[in-house]
Amino acid sequence: MSEPLATLASMREALDAGAASSVDLVEGCLARARAAQDALHAFAGLREEGARAEAAAADARRASGARRSPLDGLPVAIKDNMVQTGEPTTCASRILEGFVSPYAATVVERLERAGAIPIGRTNMDEFAMGSSTEHSVYGAARNPWDRARTPGGSSGGSAAAVAAGLVPGALGSDTGGSIRQPASLSGVVGLKPTYGRVSRWGLVAFASSLDQIGVMAHTAADCAWLLEAIAGHDPRDSTSLPEPVPRYGETLDGDVSGLVLGLPREYFVEEGVDPEVLSTVRAAVSELERAGAKLREVSLPHTRYAVATYYLIATAEASSNLARYDGVRYGHRAAGVRDLTEMYHRTRSEGFGAEVKRRIVLGTYVLSAGYYDAYYRKAQQVRTLLRRDFEEAFRGCDAIATPTTPETAFRIGSKTADPLTMYLSDVYTVSANLAGIPGISVPCGFAQGLPVGLQLLGRVLDEATLLRIADAFQARTDHHARRPAEAP
Amino acid sequence: MSALHSDTEVVIGLEVHAQLRTESKLFSPAPVTYGEPPNHSVHPICLALPGVLPVLNERAVTFAIRTALATHGAVHVRSVFARKNYFYPDLPKGYQISQYEDPIATGGWIEIPVGDGEGDAATRRIGLTRIHMEEDAGKSIHDSDITGRDATHVDLNRSGVPLLEIVSEPELRSPAEASAYLRALRSILRYIEVSDADMEKGHFRCDANVSLRRRGETRLGTRTELKNLNSFRFVEDALDAEIQRQAAVLDAGGTVQQATLAYDPDQHRTRVLRIKENADDYRYFPDPDLVPLVLSDEQIERVRAELPELADRKCERFRSQFGLSLYDARLLTASRQLADFFEAAAAIHGQPKPVTNWLLRDVLQALREQGREIEDAAITPAALAALIRLVDEGRTTAGSARGLIPELVERGGDPEAMVRERGLEAVSDAGVLEGVVDEVLSAQAEHVQRYRAGEKQVLNFLMGQVMRRTGGKANAARVRELLAGKLDDR
Amino acid sequence: MPRITRAEVERVAVLARLSVSDEEADRLAVELDELLEYVETLRQVDTRDVEPTSHVIPLATPMREDRAVPGIDPELALANAPERQGTAFVVPKVIDGEDGG
């Protein structure tokens, strides 16, 4: 049982070699997911029948030589905030209790077109609001490296499922770090693409100008395949970029010589960061230098304002995006209400959890009469300055390296009482969302036995460089191949 | 109007919501329909399902630009869609996508006739504040005959239908002017074919802001808002009632409270719906799902080039090209379809004057009686021209021709065949006519004497007698000739 | 002095159609006050003449051709409805004064 966890690549090899069928792979994932559910709460729901039928169909395609893509027949998991036709989507919220979508997200359609098989919906913080996957109607997800700890969030279910080997790859969404932070805390690779690279059609909105769907897997190469399958222009999303999608997999040549890596001075300060995390990230950067990358210090002077800017913009947009959950057309409606006003108030108060309500109230407040300019408009202006910081920095480097998180996985329950402390754990990740640039977190070592992530940030639409650096790093290291002791 | 002092000035501004004539909704591909059962014209976007996103309808944008150009407004190359946040069961997203700080157009004006509209009547320009695009809400059905007790039904067929909101400056000074403004605006929207502007179907809805002030005062008084004035009649009556109510409040030394009101036509009274204690807090912000709408100058110019000739321009051209009076030209150009009909008929017939007369007098009367517009009448310009020519050529009489108009309007037909089949050909046979003329002259000896004594107008009386005896079918020119010949030749 | 009072929390909760108990309102006032204190750091940033960023992508809004596709099956549209009658959604009676727009 000590062989490395299966990757999408190793599963495809098994299919190609005839060593396994797609049905075998899917059954294996379903069995592991079921077995681990009580311990990890990685899933919000499994899609057993549909997945089995699709696996059988994929095997038939393969037998007739009509493979749809390199992902054909491979199992994946999808965060519970992307809709699938005829399947529930709840965003881990009581307010979407019982909701079954009559339509599919673009990413779901594209995975299907590629032949990938969604085996279930992964657990998350309610409406993606959180950094620990504790705010969920399905119970707190747990970190496979230490079940007393969180896998991070909000895509904690996807991270835990991949880290524990329940499924080789998963989709997540990242509004302020919700892919990269759990990837870092759970020891997997997580990529947030450029804003607009992946269609948001069918992604349940949290903060529309920041939300982006991305991918999680053990290796950069697996992420490249997944991204290639889901990326690209979608006329149903007005913020989708009409740019061609590179063949990401083909640019992974292990060569980073000559690439300039920027090290932002503001991210490598001792204050507020676990020293062992920092030294592990520094060591990873040195490894890349040995691989031929050049290092250069850069400056992102507005970094210290990023979290405040992020929380103002994200909560304002969320307060509006979550107004549709009103008990009229779908989802939870409070019982025994006498009039409309009571229906609204009780439905929403019963349906939303404490963190979501907190953010709705904050967001409503910052948009309300008299406060808009002081808070919302001000935050949008600082957002402009943060974008300019990156534009300036990328004049002197090809990618930026930072820690993904200031510390390793924290204990469940340790931050829920103090929202601000929880928010500050996003300090290294939110800037990429505010600037719209891509970011990836790669496992780069361990601190006190827990995974540490290296974050790489890239130029707009330059996911290829991030994948290439991450792949080169993984080719020289084996952090990603270690498996958690507690994995089932 | 009794309560209104002569030194009191009425200030009215109108907000019109006009439904655009698109096939699909503003941000959703669902069809725009009318009269479908509830929720039969909806898409996940109209239901605000989790995960849906808006994509803007290009034709709606073209229509907005066209409207702004037709009303002399400035089209902005950059405009922004914002969210107007409020809760209501027929507002599925919990916000309406509208334009707020940066609308697609500002400024411009609409010309309205003032006075009685006769002769060379004066016109007045009413300024426009802005024109913006927004989506309609769904429909809440409160009628307890349908819903039962304690329930409201929600139908989202209308949710997302594209609207243009056209806001006037507070420059209207009477209910009659408000009504004239609405008629002029509706005529423009129909001219440029951006809206059917059918009030009964809710394509053209009006809210009015009303306040009173002393003449000479430049500040506005406290205004109230009248909602949902859905016919021209209703607009005038409601404004009249509200003006009287405000005047009475002010007369009694009171102050007008800012409020939203509805009009009760049965009692001819306005009723307060809600008092606006402080401004509504709609928490507008730019919609992050829609980036700014950016237009190129070429796009705007393309729309301008396709703009049809508008009523005022057409009216002037009709006067100079056809020598029509202002009054006639205005009537003919009140609707684009009527103007087009006239031009086509005049071209076929060759003479604008008789065509004008027949159209404005006889055809319009038939249309009125049948409750039709020219575009849904069966008469063609060629048929009208042919009918007039039959009269010109003396092949039928004006009276017979007039009698055919209602049928032509209702069912259409070939005037020549109709005249023939119904025996309405004018009697021109000299032998027949001479016999009738002789009969009349001998029966009316007294009139013959008066004519010969110099009362030449008696000829008309004698002609009438001949026409009567021929059942109106005598060729009038021939009769006149015969009568004159016999009377003058003794 | 707190940046946000309990009364303001209650006003905002009504705008957001959330009912909050007295204890919740007290707690939210404290939490939001702490968050607002934190975001006050933005005041230090000079943003004169800085354009606000609403969108990071440098695109003009794309438009779609005005082509209608048939609506979805009304049964599908109503499938998730908490309460329906025929093909209409049903909500408790709207009382006068609840008019939102």
Ligand SMILES: [Mg+2]
């Ligand atoms: Mg308005």
Ligand SMILES: [Zn+2]
């Ligand atoms: Zn409006």
